[in-house]
Amino acid sequence: MLIYSDENLEVIHREGASPYLLVTFNEMEIQANGSRYWGQRFCEKADISALGFISRRPNWFPAASVVKAVEAAAPILKAAPERILYGHSQGGYAALRYRRRFNATTAIAFCPQVSIDPKSVPYDNRFIRHFSPELHGNMGISPDQVAGRAYIFYDPFHAIDRRHAERIAFLQPETHLVPVHMTGHGTVRAFTGTERALSLIAACRTEDHPALRALSRTARVNAPMRPYQIAVAAMARHPAWSDALDARFGDRFAPKERVNFLYHRANRHIGDGDLVTARNMLAKALALLPGDPALTHRLKELDARILRERKVARSLVG
Secondary structure, X not given: OEEEEOOOEEEEEEXXXXXXXXXXXXXXXXXXXXXXXOOHHHHHHHXXXXXXXXXXXXXXXXXXXXXXXXXXXXXXXXXXXXXXXXXXXXXHHHXXXXXXOOOOOEEXXXXXXXXXXXXXXXXXXXXXXXXXXXXXXXXXXXHXXXXXEEEEEEOOOOHHHHHHHHHXXXXXXXXXXXXXXXXXXXXXXXXXXXXXXXXXXXXXXXXXXXHHHHHXXXXXXXXXXXXXXHHHHHOOOOHHHHHHHHHHHHHHOOHXXXXXXXXXXXXXXXXXXXXXXXXXXXXXXXXXXXXXXXXXXXXXXXXXXXHXXXXXXXXXXX
């Protein structure tokens, strides 16, 4: 049931049989449509009581809207003695920033940002286009927002996500870092499946750290993105190993992962002077993502370079 809506977000309530209320915050790839929320399928399958906050666009849940939405949801929140906040990326940020606003008992965040203000996080330019000074003034996660305990799941090999996670843990007491190696920015995908997600929530609720470590180990070994992440990590120092992983597992990469691998591997080949192999890889990437401006521009640049070098070679032979 839709209980709140404004220009920035919607809030949907689902009654369920769980002993806790799960407050979810969406990642930027999905947006409000009046009836859905992030984690909906999981909540319905497990019959979980839920309050789904979902943004209308990638806006990192502006405080003014969240304050009004929490007021609208006050009776529901008051009736739930245990409130668990749950989100990924921009949703993970919201789960941590609004811990105190919801008087949360537990917050579970995957790959969160401490802020998207470029002045606060000059090391991260992924979300600059979504930053608005009007919406995001004083948006950074801070110590005075703490309630209950929190868990951040992230990949230590993802340098930017690691930096965000470590800053948040420094700023917010009672925040535990849980590394999930070789999952990239998609760590949440390693915990898909009703049984695994329920086990994760149960371990966080009871502060069962050995169970969390065991879950993390199992999740990272079976994570669908693991071969891709290892192939990318190996690219700089062990290119032959990277190519071997691509040859063996490349057809299992998600489409976006496949394009990213081909693009970055092509750039390594360009750096090594192997322009023909690089061109073949860029052409494959463009076939997977037709019309992509970055790929088109890179391929055009490479073709021009190949043409110039062939002209020089011919002139030297002549």
